[in-house]
Amino acid sequence: MPASQDILSALQEYTTCDVSDALCSLGFPHGGFLPGLKLWSPEPQQGSTKIIGPAYTVKYVPVDDPAPKHASHYIDSVPEGAIIFISSPKTPNAVYGGLMSTRAQASRAAGTIVDGRFRDLQEQRALNYPVFARDVGTAPPYGAVKVVGVNVPIQLQSDGQELTINPGDCLVGDLNGVVVLPQDQVKKALPLMAKQGEADAKMAVAIKEGMPFTEASRKFRI
Ligand SMILES: O=C([O-])CC(=O)C(=O)O
Ligand code: NI
Numbered sequence: 001m002p003a004s005q006d007i008l009s010a011l012q013e014y015t016t017c018d019v020s021d022a023l024c025s026l027g028f029p030h031g032g033f034l035p036g037l038k039l040w041s042p043e044p045q046q047g048s049t050k051i052i053g054p055a056y057t058v059k060y061v062p063v064d065d066p067a068p069k070h071a072s073h074y075i076d077s078v079p080e081g082a083i084i085f086i087s088s089p090k091t092p093n094a095v096y097g098g099l100m101s102t103r104a105q106a107s108r109a110a111g112t113i114v115d116g117r118f119r120d121l122q123e124q125r126a127l128n129y130p131v132f133a134r135d136v137g138t139a140p141p142y143g144a145v146k147v148v149g150v151n152v153p154i155q156l157q158s159d160g161q162e163l164t165i166n167p168g169d170c171l172v173g174d175l176n177g178v179v180v181l182p183q184d185q186v187k188k189a190l191p192l193m194a195k196q197g198e199a200d201a202k203m204a205v206a207i208k209e210g211m212p213f214t215e216a217s218r219k220f221r222i
Helices: 005-011 016-025 098-106 121-127 183-208 213-220
Strands: 038-041 051-062 083-087 111-118 131-136 145-150 170-174 177-181
Touching: 005 051, 005 170, 005 183, 016 170, 016 177, 016 183, 038 121, 051 111, 083 170, 098 111, 098 121, 111 170, 177 183, 183 213
Parallel strands: 051 083, 083 111, 111 131
Antiparallel strands: 038 131, 051 145, 051 170, 170 177
């Protein structure tokens, strides 16, 4: 079951780093971090963008892949509050653009994360719609890639670790980047975030008052 509204509001208080701290404590060595995805829109100076929501996944593959093309357009069935997570094969083409964001915004999606390239950066920023991506591009997706799955498990494009994003997993994105909080870890992670957040806040106060880091860590961290 995707995270409830209560859980999503509870998560609003925390940064991606808080989520990763909790996941590291729960035995995920990289804290759910999805390397290489950065905030492009709104402009980072425009404010402290943070998005949280269940993943609505979209899988693109090269156009010559034998898998059949998805029957309907993914952008017309985005649930309210969802984060669109788009997986693209390595290609110079952009798999996402301003019209997609315009439609996503009309559906009240929380934001879009593209594991690949997107375009229409000016338009994205003018919409003030949150977009995280690996990179920008200019060419359209048509002719290079096609969608073969919606709400299917996705593997992050990555040279090292295997990272899977399952539909309904909680995605959190902010200035630091993007983190995936698996659905079955949310209930365990939240109390840890509260505890660790409190400890870090106390440490910051003590350090500002002159306490060495090691002493503050020993005093306030569990
Ligand atoms: O047309 C597309 O699919 C990609 C694009 O540029 C847009 O969404 O504006
Ligand atoms: Ni466009």
